[in-house]
Amino acid sequence: MIALLIRDMKLAMRAGGGFGLGLSFFLIVTVLVPFGVGPESALLAKIAPGVLWLGALLACLLSLDRIFALDWEDGSLDLLATSPLPMEGVVTVKALAHWVTTGLPLCLASPLFGLLLSLPSEGYQWLVVSLVLGTPALSVVGTFGAALTVGLKRGGLLLSLLVLPLYVPTLIFGAEVARRGDEGLANTTPLLMLAGITAGTIALLPFASALVLRVNLR
Amino acid sequence: MTLTVQDLTISRGGIPVLEGLNFTLEPGRALVLRGPNGVGKTTLLRTVAGLQLPIEGKVVCGSEEIAYAAHSDGLKGTLTVAENLHFWADIFGTKGIGNALNGFDLNALADRPAGALSAGQKRRLGLARLLVTGRPIWILDEPTVSLDTASVAMFADNVRAHLASGGSTLIATHIDLGLDADVLDVGPFRAKPRSGTGGFDGLDESFL
Numbered sequence: 001m002i003a004l005l006i007r008d009m010k011l012a013m014r015a016g017g018g019f020g021l022g023l024s025f026f027l028i029v030t031v032l033v034p035f036g037v038g039p040e041s042a043l044l045a046k047i048a049p050g051v052l053w054l055g056a057l058l059a060c061l062l063s064l065d066r067i068f069a070l071d072w073e074d075g076s077l078d079l080l081a082t083s084p085l086p087m088e089g090v091v092t093v094k095a096l097a098h099w100v101t102t103g104l105p106l107c108l109a110s111p112l113f114g115l116l117l118s119l120p121s122e123g124y125q126w127l128v129v130s131l132v133l134g135t136p137a138l139s140v141v142g143t144f145g146a147a148l149t150v151g152l153k154r155g156g157l158l159l160s161l162l163v164l165p166l167y168v169p170t171l172i173f174g175a176e177v178a179r180r181g182d183e184g185l186a187n188t189t190p191l192l193m194l195a196g197i198t199a200g201t202i203a204l205l206p207f208a209s210a211l212v213l214r215v216n217l218r
Numbered sequence: 219m220t221l222t223v224q225d226l227t228i229s230r231g232g233i234p235v236l237e238g239l240n241f242t243l244e245p246g247r248a249l250v251l252r253g254p255n256g257v258g259k260t261t262l263l264r265t266v267a268g269l270q271l272p273i274e275g276k277v278v279c280g281s282e283e284i285a286y287a288a289h290s291d292g293l294k295g296t297l298t299v300a301e302n303l304h305f306w307a308d309i310f311g312t313k314g315i316g317n318a319l320n321g322f323d324l325n326a327l328a329d330r331p332a333g334a335l336s337a338g339q340k341r342r343l344g345l346a347r348l349l350v351t352g353r354p355i356w357i358l359d360e361p362t363v364s365l366d367t368a369s370v371a372m373f374a375d376n377v378r379a380h381l382a383s384g385g386s387t388l389i390a391t392h393i394d395l396g397l398d399a400d401v402l403d404v405g406p407f408r409a410k411p412r413s414g415t416g417g418f419d420g421l422d423e424s425f426l
Contacts, residue, residue: 003308010296014296073290074292078269078286078288079292082286
């Protein structure tokens with residue numbers, strides 16, 4: 001399974017792997033928002049947590065259809081299905097590789113992007129904490145969506161429509177953690193909800209993803 | 219190690235294509251499947267490999283004994299030949315790719331990205347993957363597509379070595395590999411149209 005993780009990371013880093021795609025999209029969103037809503041820092045500071053969370057979520061969405069589509073096209077998915085790896089393991093590793101190449105860079109870069117939106121200094125730690133807790137759920141749910149739509153030509157639209165409603169709880173609680181942290185309010189409850197959603201998706205969804213993938217390969 | 223297929227009926231896209239298939243593949247033997255395009259050879263191989271469920275009947279063989287090679291080779295263009303083989307060796311838990319590189323004469327290409335190979339070289343790399351799986355039963359779907367005469371001979375040598383070491387192989391192919399193999403023509407096993415599937419006679423490949 002480690003071999004699969006290493007291969008997916010290598011593929012993401014090499015030419016055409018799309019490693020920087022999510023990150024540059026995130027950067028574009030945060031740079032363009034002040035142009036759109038005006039340079040007033042009080043207003044920007046108020047909307048910063050929401051905008052950053054929204055940017056992270058959409059950046060994540062951008063690379064979802066690559067999770068299985070490339071392996072499907074070149075036939076490696078069939079070969080992986082006949083390999084000793086359990087399908088549940090394959091989808092878990094795929095989700096992990098997606099998070100490491102998309103979610104993790106977003107978490108690490110988010111303080112810098114917070115600066116561009118004049119996020120108040122109290123907000124940085126909570127922004128990073130909420131993204132670290134929330135983005136794994138985005139990758140796991142996204143892997144489920146990618147497994148559902150694998151093999152469809154131009155499945156990206158359907159994938160977005162399927163996955164976006166499932167992203168809403170994570171977005172609500174993630175942005176709430178960041179906003180409350182920002183304003184110095186107690187945010188334990190949304191933090192626990194966010195962590196609970198992530199833990200639940202990681203525990204349950206790989207089984208669903210493996211099942212739909214097996215059905216889709218038939 | 220023995221692969222047994224009993225009363226197998228398989229379908230593609232919900233329509234039965236082959237029915238009543240029975241055969242046994244003993245260790246050290248090769249079985250060549252023949253039949254016209256669209257008759258269901260690939261579907262049969264996918265079913266035997268466990269990628270698809272049969273409608274009726276069963277495939278009896280130990281788990282984790284089958285190595286499957288499809289039309290597409292499952293190669294990553296940005297990884298080198300050696301990296302591609304190392305990846306599959308790690309996945310199947312075997313050590314060393316030297317054997318596979320030698321078997322398909324890929325040593326000179328080991329450091330080249332797979333995307334820069336010709337179609338025949340890619341095919342050789344895809345077939346070399348079989349050697350790193352370490353599995354006894356090879357299921358091969360048109361393995362000689364885009365191979366030249368010398369490479370076909372090289373492939374046949376590898377199959378013979380595999381059979382000599384107690385492995386077995388099930389091949390769908392249209393050319394003569396010069397193997398001492400049993401031949402199964404799947405044509406006579408075409409599924410009869412069932413009630414509810416419409417009243418066409420025989421196989422119409424445009425419907426499948």
